[in-house]
Amino acid sequence: MEAEGLALRIDRPIIVARDLLRAHHETYRTFWRWSDAVVDTAMLHGSLHTVFGWDVHVGHVSNPRSLRNFPMQANGAEMMRLAACLATEQGLSVCAPIHDAFLITAPLERLEHDIAKMRGAMAEASQVVLDGRELGTDVSITRWPDRYMDPRGLVMWQRVTELLQQLDPIRMTA
Numbered sequence: 001m002e003a004e005g006l007a008l009r010i011d012r013p014i015i016v017a018r019d020l021l022r023a024h025h026e027t028y029r030t031f032w033r034w035s036d037a038v039v040d041t042a043m044l045h046g047s048l049h050t051v052f053g054w055d056v057h058v059g060h061v062s063n064p065r066s067l068r069n070f071p072m073q074a075n076g077a078e079m080m081r082l083a084a085c086l087a088t089e090q091g092l093s094v095c096a097p098i099h100d101a102f103l104i105t106a107p108l109e110r111l112e113h114d115i116a117k118m119r120g121a122m123a124e125a126s127q128v129v130l131d132g133r134e135l136g137t138d139v140s141i142t143r144w145p146d147r148y149m150d151p152r153g154l155v156m157w158q159r160v161t162e163l164l165q166q167l168d169p170i171r172m173t174a
Helices: 003-010 014-027 029-045 064-089 108-129 151-167 169-173
Strands: 047-049 055-057 093-098 101-105
Touching: 003 014, 014 029, 029 047, 029 064, 047 064, 055 064, 064 093, 064 101, 064 108, 101 108
Parallel strands: none
Antiparallel strands: 047 055, 093 101
8 A cells, every 4th residue: 555545544634644654664674575576576577476376467557566466365365265265175065255254154053163164274375375384273163043244244134134134025035
């Protein structure tokens, strides 16, 4: 994020945002050397790739922030794809990926077991993609009759529900 965008996000003057970014660069020098090397590699070789070979091709007007972000986002996506495959091959009921997590369903008597298997699939995927390193996971459990709801999606959920009620009010109340 550039200073102007950060200033808007934190509702502070640009000078404060610049100081925060400078402090970040000084505090996390190793990260920034690596990040600069990612951009240099992309510009010199014309592409970047994930551990499984997913490429992004670089033009002469490529956005350096996008290039810096590519290894983390794209390899994170590789982990998610692999974890989904491993989980479904083990018979888990994967409903949906949710950014960097999965929503699974299981009968209550098997829920803890299936959660452990899902976490195992995610651990294995991270070890494969990260050359033996394992990312930790945490769990949020929602049991029937409750339902999973991300507070960030509440307004959208309400809007969709209202639109569906307008389309077929009898079915929505039944």
